[in-house]
Amino acid sequence: xTAISLAQIRKSYGSLQVIHDIDIDIESGEFLVLVGPxxxxxxxxxxxxxxxxxxxxxxxxIGGKLVNALPPSQRDIAMVFQDYALYPHMSVRENxxxxxxxxxxxxxxxxxxxxxxxxxxxxxxxxxxxxxQLSGGQRQRVAMGRAIVREPCAFLFDEPLSNLDxxxxxxxxxxxxxxxxxxxxxxxxxxxxxxEAMTLADRIVVLNAGRVEQVGPPLELYRRPASLFxxxxxxxxxxxxxxxxxxxxxxxxxxxxxxxxxxxxNEAAHEPRAATATVGIRPEDLVxxxxxxAWFGGKLAVAERLGSQTYGYLETGDARMLTVEFPRExxxxxxxxxxxxxxxxxxxxxxxxxxxxxx
Numbered sequence: 001x002t003a004i005s006l007a008q009i010r011k012s013y014g015s016l017q018v019i020h021d022i023d024i025d026i027e028s029g030e031f032l033v034l035v036g037p038x039x040x041x042x043x044x045x046x047x048x049x050x051x052x053x054x055x056x057x058x059x060x061x062i063g064g065k066l067v068n069a070l071p072p073s074q075r076d077i078a079m080v081f082q083d084y085a086l087y088p089h090m091s092v093r094e095n096x097x098x099x100x101x102x103x104x105x106x107x108x109x110x111x112x113x114x115x116x117x118x119x120x121x122x123x124x125x126x127x128x129x130x131x132x133q134l135s136g137g138q139r140q141r142v143a144m145g146r147a148i149v150r151e152p153c154a155f156l157f158d159e160p161l162s163n164l165d166x167x168x169x170x171x172x173x174x175x176x177x178x179x180x181x182x183x184x185x186x187x188x189x190x191x192x193x194x195x196e197a198m199t200l201a202d203r204i205v206v207l208n209a210g211r212v213e214q215v216g217p218p219l220e221l222y223r224r225p226a227s228l229f230x231x232x233x234x235x236x237x238x239x240x241x242x243x244x245x246x247x248x249x250x251x252x253x254x255x256x257x258x259x260x261x262x263x264x265x266n267e268a269a270h271e272p273r274a275a276t277a278t279v280g281i282r283p284e285d286l287v288x289x290x291x292x293x294a295w296f297g298g299k300l301a302v303a304e305r306l307g308s309q310t311y312g313y314l315e316t317g318d319a320r321m322l323t324v325e326f327p328r329e330x331x332x333x334x335x336x337x338x339x340x341x342x343x344x345x346x347x348x349x350x351x352x353x354x355x356x357x358x359x
Contacts, residue, residue, distance in 0.1 A: 002063040002153035002186050003028045004049065010057035011044055019045055019210045021058070031180050031187045033197045036207035042190045043158055049188060050079050050156050063153055078147035079156040082163060084139045086131040093127040096146045117145040120179065137168040144179070154186040161196065173199060194236055206230050228355040231280045231348055237311055237323045239280045239348070246272045253358065255279060255349055258295050264349060264359045276352030283311060283325040285346040294339035296322055303332055314338055
């Protein structure tokens with residue numbers, strides 16, 4: 001197991017800087033997930049760690065060794081790509097063995113490692129098939145097996161499940177989790193899928209336009225997002241956000257929302273820069289109530305019944321749609337007038353200028 005350290009890592013294409021001074025320390029054996037919208041730089045950052053993209057500035061250490069100038073073959077890492085990258089003219093066995101043979105491994109070691117990886121991934125019946133004879137999930141297992149046989153110090157995954165259907169993604173996600181639990185290898189995983197990130201990661205790195213917005217355990221990012229960007233990005237359906245007014249009384253800070261004052265006191269995480277704020281409320285933190293207790297009300301425009309829960313989308317009449325989580329047995333119908341109030345202990349308040357968390 002090997003630790004990986006990124007210090008002030010930068011990437012530029014000419015005058016265009018796309019990765020901005022990233023600092024991340026990845027512990028030995030940790031499963032770190034990079035998430036963010038398309039174009040945020042997560043795959044570019046992964047390719048820089050792999051040695052497939054040149055590092056424009058900063059320091060990258062793998063196992064305590066500076067590797068900025070080392071080619072991929074000397075970094076002792078294995079990468080699993082989105083498109084499998086299998087050789088179509090080779091059998092599964094030959095695909096898995098190819099990297100070891102290129103490194104001069106003896107035949108007995110190659111056979112042993114291929115057999116072990118095939119057993120771990122349960123692909124023994126497919127060893128003599130060609131990639132074209134396999135399903136998408138089977139091809140991804142082969143790509144993972146090719147990485148496993150090398151016994152690298154770290155695994156890098158670049159959106160490995162995005163080409164699979166929903167059922168296969170769930171199956172392969174579980175396989176990756178079991179594989180990590182078994183091998184305890186340092187793993188960096190890029191995805192745009194929040195479920196993958198939340199279920200696989202020890203820690204998540206949220207990237208935005210080449211910068212780190214927040215790093216932390218999945219539930220920490222969900223429960224205490226450090227910025228409005230993280231609040232909106234983590235969680236599905238997305239967090240409800242409502243504009244509010246900032247009110248200060250000496251050292252105390254409060255926000256006024258729908259005619260009510262929500263005190264932040266002197267525990268505000270950041271000094272407000274603007275006279276406005278954004279209040280975030282997760283769908284599960286809006287409670288159906290009587291009209292006289294309601295902070296918000298509106299007609300139900302859409303009801304999404306997902307089996308385990310139901311999401312309702314309320315038209316509030318002020319160009320805002322509120323998402324509310326209902327129990328799965330809820331009997332709501334489109335057109336119903338519904339009143340809700342927030343759970344005050346679960347509000348998220350962000351500065352109107354910096355978009356940083358205030359509470």
